[in-house]
Amino acid sequence: MAELTLRQVRKTYGSMEVLHGIDLDIPSGSFVVFVGPSGCGKSTLLRAIAGLEDISSGEFAIDGERMNEVAPSRRGIAMVFQSYALYPHMTVFENMAFGMRIAGLKKDEIARRVTRAAEVLQLAPYLDRYPRALSGGQRQRVAIGRAIVRDPKVFLFDEPLSNLDAALRVATRIEIAKLKQAMPGATMIYVTHDQVEAMTLADRIVVLRAGRIEQVGSPLDLYRRPANLFVARFIGSPAMNVIPGTVRIGPEGARLDLATGGGLRAPFPLDAGLAGQTVQVGIRPEDLRLAEGEPLLVGRISYIEQLGEVQLTYIEAEGLAEPLIAKLPGVLDLAAGASIALTADAQSLHLFGADERSLRPEPAAAVPEVTSARS
Amino acid sequence: MSGATHSARGFWPVMGQAFLWAFLLAVGVVVLYPLLWMGLGGFKSNSQIFDQPFALPQSWSLENYFSAWRGVQGYMVSSLLVTLVSTVATVLISARAAYGLTRTAMPAKPLITAFVLGGMMLSPTVALVPLVRMLQSLGLYDTHWALIILYTAFRVPFTTFLIRAYMLDLPRDLDEAAMMDGASPGQIYRRIILPLCRPIIVSCVVLHILFAWNEYLFAMIFTNSPSVQTLPVGLTSMMSKHGTDFAQVFAAMTLSALPIVIIFFLTQRYFIRGLTEGMAK
Ligand SMILES: Nc1ncnc2c1ncn2[C@@H]1O[C@H](COP(=O)(O)OP(=O)(O)OP(=O)(O)O)[C@@H](O)[C@H]1O
Numbered sequence: 045m046a047e048l049t050l051r052q053v054r055k056t057y058g059s060m061e062v063l064h065g066i067d068l069d070i071p072s073g074s075f076v077v078f079v080g081p082s083g084c085g086k087s088t089l090l091r092a093i094a095g096l097e098d099i100s101s102g103e104f105a106i107d108g109e110r111m112n113e114v115a116p117s118r119r120g121i122a123m124v125f126q127s128y129a130l131y132p133h134m135t136v137f138e139n140m141a142f143g144m145r146i147a148g149l150k151k152d153e154i155a156r157r158v159t160r161a162a163e164v165l166q167l168a169p170y171l172d173r174y175p176r177a178l179s180g181g182q183r184q185r186v187a188i189g190r191a192i193v194r195d196p197k198v199f200l201f202d203e204p205l206s207n208l209d210a211a212l213r214v215a216t217r218i219e220i221a222k223l224k225q226a227m228p229g230a231t232m233i234y235v236t237h238d239q240v241e242a243m244t245l246a247d248r249i250v251v252l253r254a255g256r257i258e259q260v261g262s263p264l265d266l267y268r269r270p271a272n273l274f275v276a277r278f279i280g281s282p283a284m285n286v287i288p289g290t291v292r293i294g295p296e297g298a299r300l301d302l303a304t305g306g307g308l309r310a311p312f313p314l315d316a317g318l319a320g321q322t323v324q325v326g327i328r329p330e331d332l333r334l335a336e337g338e339p340l341l342v343g344r345i346s347y348i349e350q351l352g353e354v355q356l357t358y359i360e361a362e363g364l365a366e367p368l369i370a371k372l373p374g375v376l377d378l379a380a381g382a383s384i385a386l387t388a389d390a391q392s393l394h395l396f397g398a399d400e401r402s403l404r405p406e407p408a409a410a411v412p413e414v415t416s417a418r419s
Numbered sequence: 420m421s422g423a424t425h426s427a428r429g430f431w432p433v434m435g436q437a438f439l440w441a442f443l444l445a446v447g448v449v450v451l452y453p454l455l456w457m458g459l460g461g462f463k464s465n466s467q468i469f470d471q472p473f474a475l476p477q478s479w480s481l482e483n484y485f486s487a488w489r490g491v492q493g494y495m496v497s498s499l500l501v502t503l504v505s506t507v508a509t510v511l512i513s514a515r516a517a518y519g520l521t522r523t524a525m526p527a528k529p530l531i532t533a534f535v536l537g538g539m540m541l542s543p544t545v546a547l548v549p550l551v552r553m554l555q556s557l558g559l560y561d562t563h564w565a566l567i568i569l570y571t572a573f574r575v576p577f578t579t580f581l582i583r584a585y586m587l588d589l590p591r592d593l594d595e596a597a598m599m600d601g602a603s604p605g606q607i608y609r610r611i612i613l614p615l616c617r618p619i620i621v622s623c624v625v626l627h628i629l630f631a632w633n634e635y636l637f638a639m640i641f642t643n644s645p646s647v648q649t650l651p652v653g654l655t656s657m658m659s660k661h662g663t664d665f666a667q668v669f670a671a672m673t674l675s676a677l678p679i680v681i682i683f684f685l686t687q688r689y690f691i692r693g694l695t696e697g698m699a700k
């Protein structure tokens with residue numbers, strides 16, 4: 045059981061501030077995923093939690109106990125490195141046993157724990173091998189084994205699957221999910237670039253951008269109710285289409301006139317002060333479909349990526365620099381160069397104001413478990 | 420079209436290859452033949468050395484070698500002692516220094532690194548006079564300790580340089596993983612870094628043995644009594660003593676070169692790596 049609390053955590057390298065005051069509560073037993081573009085500070089935050097980087101200011105606590113000055117090994121944290129960081133001169137057994145030997149555990153206790161971890165991770169046949177004689181996936185499992193034998197309260201993973209090929213990545217991802225199920229009490233923090241990993245593994249996703257938290261929420265929360273344009277574009281693949289639109293408030297409610305020509309009803313009531321203002325209208329590629337009646341968007345197909353089940357259709361529409369992307373059923377008979385008319389449900393739209401924050405009113409219910417103390 | 424141009428490799432590349440081989444062979448002969456000649460000379464009599472310098476010995480009698488061994492024995496012991504102790508000291512000190520220079524967060528690290536590695540620039544001859552005074556006043560003049568200390572002091576910078584370059588290439592993740600595993604800096608050094616540095620440590624040991632075994636200048640200046648002198652100095656004094664008995668001098672030289680030749684052939688893989696390592700940093 046371990047609850048992590050970060051208060052105004054900052055990290056500077058020389059004069060450059062990399063983390064600008066992170067406030068985050070991570071409840072015991074949760075699986076939290078950090079995502080964000082490259083260089084946004086995910087690894088730095090993770091390493092600050094591990095104790096491998098000092099925190100420049102602010103406070104980090106586990107179960108209410110201040111950890112800033114506590115040595116990494118005394119925090120009850122295990123970390124799985126992207127490079128695996130297995131000791132090349134030790135066998136698989138010795139790699140897993142190293143920490144326990146340092147801690148002075150008894151021989152038979154060490155052997156018992158390593159054997160059990162090896163069974164869970166299907167490493168039993170390889171215990172006498174050296175890391176160089178293992179495949180990438182096996183090495184990754186040894187790295188995970190080295191973490192679990194110590195029975196830590198908190199697991200940290202820094203892009204653990206990025207060195208694996210696609211098939212192995214899926215298999216190992218499922219293994220990590222199972223591992224979490226088998227250890228409901230352990231708190232896990234996981235850094236990734238991969239949307240699918242984030243969506244499938246996380247209880248809560250923390251979206252970072254340039255050293256700040258943009259949003260914290262469950263995967264579906266982030267997908268359905270992104271707090272700002274950045275999160276809206278970052279979560280979901282392909283990224284959300286964004287079209288400028290003008291708000292018109294009439295007697296029957298708010299309407300939006302899109303820069304591309306069409307118009308539709310706003311998905312939720314809008315403040316009267318927005319009348320005449322420009323807002324950003326977000327439409328996910330999967331929410332677009334062929335129009336039967338009055339179209340919302342018309343354009344010319346510039347390119348098609350046929351994936352079998354779906355086809356990603358790139359559409360050039362008047363008034364937009366970037367092509368729109370629509371995720372349409374793979375069976376549709378479409379051709380590049382043809383013109384196309386699309387529509388979307390008003391309910392699926394996302395609206396963002398001039399400050400790029402979502403205009404959607406906060407839901408009354410649903411108090412999130414993981415909260416960014418700032419928001 | 421001639422036959423040569425029909426062949427896949429052409430005329431000139433083949434000729435170039437042949438010249439290269441001939442050249443390397445010639446270099447090999449120039450280096451190896453004198454050694455062989457010296458070894459063979461030990462089997463000859465003095466007169467045969469002068470009359471038929473290039474003939475094989477008439478008999479393969481080991482007599483010269485036995486009497487040379489009696490003369491060389493004492494120097495051999497000194498050489499072994501000085502080489503062994505200074506090798507252990509140099510490599511231990513250098514490895515620890517390299518660990519500090521690559522893995523700790525000490526202040527002014529670039530300056531200290533430059534200071535330690537700058538020791539490589541120091542020419543032994545320049546320091547001779549002060550060193551003589553210093554060791555005399557410490558009472559170490561004409562002892563094995565004088566050579567052990569000097570060999571260690573003068574070789575630590577270079578050895579540190581080699582080990583440091585190797586340690587810089589060891590991934591930091593390993594240190595951090597060990598740190599998460601609860602290892603102290605000392606434990607990380609002994610149980611992770613040092614074992615991983617074994618190839619470069621072996622190279623450094625070999626390089627230092629070669630140096631200490633053959634070193635002449637310090638040995639000549641800082642030792643006086645035959646019981647303390649090492650082989651290079653001992654051989655010179657043997658030469659002046661048995662100036663006319665070349666057969667015996669050759670035998671003594673062969674005996675003193677033998678250990679180093681054996682070590683070199685056993686470890687040449689590491690020796691070559693030691694020379695190429697660290698050049699890029
Ligand atoms: N030791 C360091 N000294 C100076 N700047 C650093 C150091 N380590 C990281 N940074 C900077 O901190 C920022 C965040 O780095 P970090 O490694 O946390 O990014 P990341 O989100 O993990 O990126 P990626 O997804 O590429 O791994 C980057 O701009 C990086 O240049």
Ligand SMILES: [Mg+2]
Nearest residue numbers: 086087088202
């Ligand atoms: Mg990173």
